[in-house]
Amino acid sequence: MKKIVVLFTVAITLMACNSKKKKEEIVKAEIDSTAVKVENVVSENVLVYEGLLPCADCEGIETILKIDVVDNKFQLSSTYKGKKPETNFIEKGNINTERGLEKDPDGTIYILNWDKPEKDQVYYGYYSKNPEKLYLLDKSKKIIKSKLNYFLELNE
Incomplete structure (x- = not known):
């Protein structure tokens, strides 16, 4: 039973890490997208x-x-x-x-x-x-x- 609990805990930890990594990737993509939009706004004004x-x-x-x-x-x-x-x-x-x-x-x-x-x-x-x-x-x-x-x- 202890092995199952340990494996379950490890699985949850790995899923949480992957979830955090994906969230970071999404946030980075949103930041990059915003930077491109700001750059386009600047170039539209010039x-x-x-x-x-x-x-x-x-x-x-x-x-x-x-x-x-x-x-x-x-x-x-x-x-x-x-x-x-x-x-x-x-x-x-x-x-x-x-x-x-x-x-x-x-x-x-x-x-x-x-x-x-x-x-x-x-x-x-x-x-x-x-x-x-x-x-x-x-x-x-x-x-x-x-x-x-x-x-x-x-x-x-």
């Missing part, structure tokens, strides 16, 4: 535009503009291709928006460094019918008219 802008003395300026639409922050990364060594600049700051781009009242203009002097501000804008194409604008907030590509494309 728009990333990329492209190769013209350059007078290099092959082009590889440009990545990240816009945090919730915190109104930006990060602009510019790499001068074909230069030895390739030069990379990263600028971070505050961003603001204006409605209307040229003849499109529903277009949007992003003002990078809006809280700094006008000479330090950079303008990008898109037409309401094509928000995937973000144009570099001149100092008067107009699209640069050129045969060269002065735009970035939304990276989804």
